[in-house]
Amino acid sequence: MSGGTNNFGVAGSSKQSGSAGTGSAGTGDALSWTDKFMGMNEYTETKVLAATLGGDVRGKSNAWCARFVNKALESAGGKGTGSAVANSFQRWGLSVDPSKVSRNDVLLQTKGLGYNQPGGHVGLATGETRMNNGKLQLKMRAGNDNDSVREHWIDADKNLMVRRGNPAVPAGITSQVPPSSMIQNVPQPSAIRGDASMGLMRGGGGPVAIHINGSSHDPEALATLVQRRVDESMNWRTHDTASEYT
Known part of the structure; x- marks a missing residue:
């Protein structure tokens, strides 16, 4: 979670953005990379998480949900935002309708905050959806979720952005163009x-x-x-x- 808070549900008015941003998901399976970290806690598995994410993960001052997503995307050959702020993903990739979510899409809970503002939460979509009390919910896997790596269902409300990485450019497309x-x-x-x-x-x-x-x-x-x-x-x-x- 970015911005030093593990509490969800802050009211806001974020909207899905139709504009395309930078970043790609790569050709691998980012979610599979996270399997080995499932259940790890920032206090009991500090050394493993800190070594993987390049810095301390303990406490509210060391938000690591965005760092976790960036590392997962990198493992799949993609490129994240490079930022530890969850809301940096507001301009990453392409906007996707929550009803069309796919595995490895980025799920961003903006908390009603603007681009690059601390306080949001970000994770990866498993691709699973359900209806709960007439509302669409998506399953998200995230780091720094109650201090751990875990999955839970989140509402597809006005504060949720679903972002999909830009398609990767096949190797060799530009490398075969001769220099001028x-x-x-x-x-x-x-x-x-x-x-x-x-x-x-x-x-x-x-x-x-x-x-x-x-x-x-x-x-x-x-x-x-x-x-x-x-x-x-x-x-x-x-x-x-x-x-x-x-």
Whole structure:
């Protein structure tokens, strides 16, 4: 829990935000990472929790619910907010309707407080839902929940935000784009005219002009001829040869 309080139910008027923020859930299962910590208490398992979360977890001054979620997301290959404040997740990922909650979504109880304000509580959705007295409830697993890692049902009320991490970019999508330094001597559109003439740079010096009279040849023959002349130029020919088509 962020902000030094373990009490729920503070009135407020937080609303689901439709805007997308930064952060991703990764491709792993963040909730599975938390299994080994279930039931651990900040006073009886202090060393384990502190070593995992990078700092003391005891007392109201050491809120760790957001730290727990950030670490779980990191374990799944995702990226959290990097903040120990639960309400930092108000701008994380995408907003999701509570009725469409999925496993590993982030559940944020804002307590009616604004972005990055201490005092909220955050955990992960198990994906389970139920109706209780006509109200939708979601099951949340969280750290610093009554000083422990545990699960409990929470109301999908006006103070609850359900946030889903942005989709992860598949590996290799951007890594296969060559750097601009490797893309050189590409003819500009203005260099290719209707008579199939173009200018290419020869390795030994100035431009090599390729002139082809296309008025008497079909498109396939012209394409073959252009490719031939481009190949000749790239093979560093030092003079032009007369074409059989001119």
